[in-house]
Amino acid sequence: MTERKATLKIDHLADPIELPIYSGTLGPDVVDIGQLVKHNYFTYDPGFVSTAACESKITFIDGDKGILLHRGYAINQLAEKSDYIEVCYLLLNGELPTQAQKDAFLHEVTHHSMVHEQISLFFRGFRRDAHPMAIMVGVVGALSAFYHDKLNISDPQHRMSAAIRLIAKMPTIAAMCYKYSIGQPFMYPQNHLNYTENFLHMMFGTPCDNKQPSATLARALDRIFILHADHEQNASTSTVRLAGSTGANPYACVSAGIGALWGPAHGGANEACLTMLHEIGDVKNIDTYIKRAKDKNDPFRLMGFGHRVYKNYDPRAKVMRETCYEVLNELGLQNDPIFKLAMKLEKIALEDEYFVEKKLYPNVDFYSGITLSALGIPINMFTVIFALARTVGWLSQWNEMLSSPDHKLGRPRQLYTGHTDRNFVDIDKR
Numbered sequence: 001m002t003e004r005k006a007t008l009k010i011d012h013l014a015d016p017i018e019l020p021i022y023s024g025t026l027g028p029d030v031v032d033i034g035q036l037v038k039h040n041y042f043t044y045d046p047g048f049v050s051t052a053a054c055e056s057k058i059t060f061i062d063g064d065k066g067i068l069l070h071r072g073y074a075i076n077q078l079a080e081k082s083d084y085i086e087v088c089y090l091l092l093n094g095e096l097p098t099q100a101q102k103d104a105f106l107h108e109v110t111h112h113s114m115v116h117e118q119i120s121l122f123f124r125g126f127r128r129d130a131h132p133m134a135i136m137v138g139v140v141g142a143l144s145a146f147y148h149d150k151l152n153i154s155d156p157q158h159r160m161s162a163a164i165r166l167i168a169k170m171p172t173i174a175a176m177c178y179k180y181s182i183g184q185p186f187m188y189p190q191n192h193l194n195y196t197e198n199f200l201h202m203m204f205g206t207p208c209d210n211k212q213p214s215a216t217l218a219r220a221l222d223r224i225f226i227l228h229a230d231h232e233q234n235a236s237t238s239t240v241r242l243a244g245s246t247g248a249n250p251y252a253c254v255s256a257g258i259g260a261l262w263g264p265a266h267g268g269a270n271e272a273c274l275t276m277l278h279e280i281g282d283v284k285n286i287d288t289y290i291k292r293a294k295d296k297n298d299p300f301r302l303m304g305f306g307h308r309v310y311k312n313y314d315p316r317a318k319v320m321r322e323t324c325y326e327v328l329n330e331l332g333l334q335n336d337p338i339f340k341l342a343m344k345l346e347k348i349a350l351e352d353e354y355f356v357e358k359k360l361y362p363n364v365d366f367y368s369g370i371t372l373s374a375l376g377i378p379i380n381m382f383t384v385i386f387a388l389a390r391t392v393g394w395l396s397q398w399n400e401m402l403s404s405p406d407h408k409l410g411r412p413r414q415l416y417t418g419h420t421d422r423n424f425v426d427i428d429k430r
């Protein structure tokens, strides 16, 4: 915090308003506009493009330089040297764990991975063709009805228990969403498998044929989990914080986050990207779709390209691109038509003037969609996997907010442009 002040001069006010300026450890300084309301002014910033909604120590992004740090560690280092469980510990606790801390954390997560048996009956209320995200929103929201023993959100231990339960159960619930849709029996988690292997086992194992998941593919998926673990104050995280600011329970907050993540401008982009690749269908059609993406009168956008914050290569996309190529090579899929099409599209868009000028680089969802598809994950499960991986970020941010002694109910204001006061007109006179 500094003594610096911004001075706001407003035409009809005799005196300028002085507003404090704060500096963080990295990133732009912020002007504290909290006092403006006393002068009868609000700020107006649709889409929150210039608004810092909170103070946080968890994740830092420099979109111009393409930097992403979790608790100070660069994402590429974490993806290369760490694993998802360690990143979860780091995000939640602020420091990398010692071996003993990591073992204890993994033990806790592993031993909370089963869901209450009654939850499997809850699934049966859904149609088999329901989108897995629709099921996940409902099932996660319903968890508070099953785990209400530790729901005192003012108690840090209760908050950590809820976080561990959710991190542990998300792979189980995600796999159940898939198994339900294809009519196969739910698979119980296996404690001897690591977090990601366990997810693959619950997704692809059956009681008749329960093979050990491939270590290479599990590692690729673990990397996808790391790359999606947190991303500062994005739409779903802000949703979780806003829901959490009301005192709502963590299961309800995460369910709200899942809902926000679902949209194609956010986590739904990986699914939308693969759907788009199938729609383009052939390399010979790419030009038509590039033209459509550039046409102001056509709502079509190239899914998996562009980002609100990154106006440089998304550092997650750099790592994901490598993993994507590794997986395609490992599985001998380099010549698969859809992957060839994706690679061609990537090349054309990276060289096209429109995309270069607007700094629309392929984002993490472009490569994660292709990688997940190569791993045999059905398209409608992509955003579910994003939600699974992002759960730790949501809960770390939620926990940070509730740990702060001066946290407040989130309540934005508005610029009202509707009717002024008018008299009610009886129905026969309208």
Ligand code: CMC
Residues within 6 Å of the ligand: 231, 234, 264, 265, 266, 267, 269, 293, 294, 300, 301, 302, 303, 304, 305, 306, 307, 308, 309, 358, 360, 363, 364, 365
């Ligand atoms: N294809 C074609 N044109 C685009 C695209 C795209 N994918 N993205 C942005 N533009 C254009 C847009 O039309 C606008 O042009 P103009 O300045 O002439 O009006 C300009 O680029 C700036 O776009 P914007 O919509 O004002 O920027 P934004 O920051 O609001 O949008 C975005 C960010 C991610 C919503 C957008 O790039 C997009 O819709 N991308 C496709 C969806 C996608 O891949 N989303 C995943 C984001 S990464 C995952 C995550 O972190 O959630």
